[in-house]
Amino acid sequence: MSFPFDALRRTPDVEGPGLVAVDAADRLILDESASARGRCGDGELVAIGDSYGALALASAWDGGLGVRVHQDALSGERAIVANAARVGLSDRIAVHETLGGATVRGARVVLLRLPRSLDALRDIAGLIAAHAAPDVVVYAGGRIKHMSIAMTAVLGEFFTRVDVTHARQKSRVLVASGPHDGRDPQADAAHVDGVDVRGFAGTFGGARLDAGTRLLLAQLPERLPGGSVGDPWLDLACGNGVIGAWLARRHPEAHVWSCDQSAVAALSARATMTATGVADRVHVVRADALEGRADASASLITLNPPFHSGAAVTGRIAPHLFADAARVLRPVGELWCVWNSPLGYRGALERLVGPTRQVARDPRFTVTVSTRR
Secondary structure, three states: OOOOOHHOOOOOOOOEEEEEEHHHHHHHHHHHHHHHHOOOOOEEEEEEEEOHHHHHHHHHHOHHHHOEEEOOOHHHHHHHHHHHHOOOOOEEEOOOOOOHHHOOOOOEEEEEOOOOOOHHHHHHHHHHHHOOOOOEEEEEEEEHHHHOHHHHHHHOOEEEEEEEOOOOEEEEEEEEEOOOOOOOOOOOOEEEEEEEEEOOOOOOOOOOOHHHHHHHHHHHOOOOOOOOOOOEEEOOOOOOOOOHHHHHHHHOOOEEEEEEEEEHHHHHHHHHHHOOOOHHHHHHHHEOOOOOOOOOOEEEEOOOOOEEEEEEEOOOOHHHHHHHHHHHEEEEEEEEEEEEEHOOOOHHHHHOOEEEEEEEEOEEEEEEEEOOO
């Protein structure tokens, strides 16, 4: 009996037309690696970037034991756990929240969905080369439209041999073997507007202040509601943490709660707080939106909403964040938001949060403040 791919779901991640739980690249990676996977012992197979569990769960279905799996997005990680329960394979996989040496140590086969960022691929390849078994083989695949020749070169920095498979259904796999010169990931660093920003590869903004966030910070007034231990300012989808660190530096008595569902973003934000010297007043968590925060408990939330789910562009993420911000804001509490102007979020903000006014706009971005009804 073949693996029931149709049973996989994206939930709790956003769902909709064009947003799938498994695609042709997943199937090609599994087919190309079938023989090698069959020779793996308990705990010798790892899946990285496995969006909703197709790679890890199909491998476990084929007899794999102790399959380690990492997915950066918390929504994807939770989907993997739910899918494992749905197909009866929860006891055959081990989910790793953080991608580190323990995730790949001793692995003989690594199944990898290629990340969009070459720097992220470089960090993953270096990590595998440093900690996996000497005979490890990496099957790194993706949709051709998201791949580049440079990916082969990046893998070649850490592997003696990189082969390219034939394309199938607009997908392709790079097969890397012979690891060498492995290294653990290091965060990039920059000093921006009084903040020592740290960014591991794959974090939105890297170690910089992106243009939208810069416009938002320029509009924030000197006096802001809240900021106490009991009513901290909330930075939703914090990325590298620059907003929370900037607020804490500007207001030495203030407390901030920053969150992101990306594991690498949360890691970067914590590094930013430590480097900036505000880690005692800025609490960073990996969370889906503002889960864990009580209803009607916050006076101020800042947000630069993402619009990518994996490689797909979607407008379904921001409304989810707006709705949760509305849940957590006190009456007359404020949501300060910056967004790409063509996305036209003002109507959704009015509907989900409350009266919204434009504070600033440049050729690319719009800054608004929404007041909770």
